[in-house]
Amino acid sequence: MKKILAKKPLVALVLLLALGGVGWVSRTVAADDDTRAVTSTFKIEGMTCGGCELGVKMTIKKLDGVESVEASYEDGEAEVVYDPKTVTPEDIIAAIEDLGYSAKFELPKHPSKDGGAR
Ligand SMILES: [Cu+2]
Numbered sequence: 001m002k003k004i005l006a007k008k009p010l011v012a013l014v015l016l017l018a019l020g021g022v023g024w025v026s027r028t029v030a031a032d033d034d035t036r037a038v039t040s041t042f043k044i045e046g047m048t049c050g051g052c053e054l055g056v057k058m059t060i061k062k063l064d065g066v067e068s069v070e071a072s073y074e075d076g077e078a079e080v081v082y083d084p085k086t087v088t089p090e091d092i093i094a095a096i097e098d099l100g101y102s103a104k105f106e107l108p109k110h111p112s113k114d115g116g117a118r
Pocket residue numbers: 047048049050051052053
């Protein structure tokens with residue numbers, strides 16, 4: 001009796017992990033299909049130290065649809081990877097301006113090879 005009880009949760013766990021793995025794979029594939037993350041550079045004026053940089057980074061990262069952010073106060077810019085269907089460059093600029101910096105969207109020099117014309 002004790003043995004069966006001990007075995008069952010293990011089976012359930014293995015099953016759960018297997019199902020979870022399959023779910024994860026299909027979700028990842030689906031995400032590749034219908035989300036197009038883009039990378040944009042924003043020119044930011046007013047950042048003077050690593051604290052500013054961090055503040056900008058954290059603020060942008062909190063926005064829905066933002067995948068990752070790199071900010072540099074020395075370069076006065078932030079590079080943001082985001083899903084344009086969820087968040088727009090305008091939203092990102094507004095968030096930066098809310099912090100008291102001025103920001104503008106820098107048009108990509110090289111249009112992405114797929115979807116550039118859309
Ligand atoms: Cu600062």
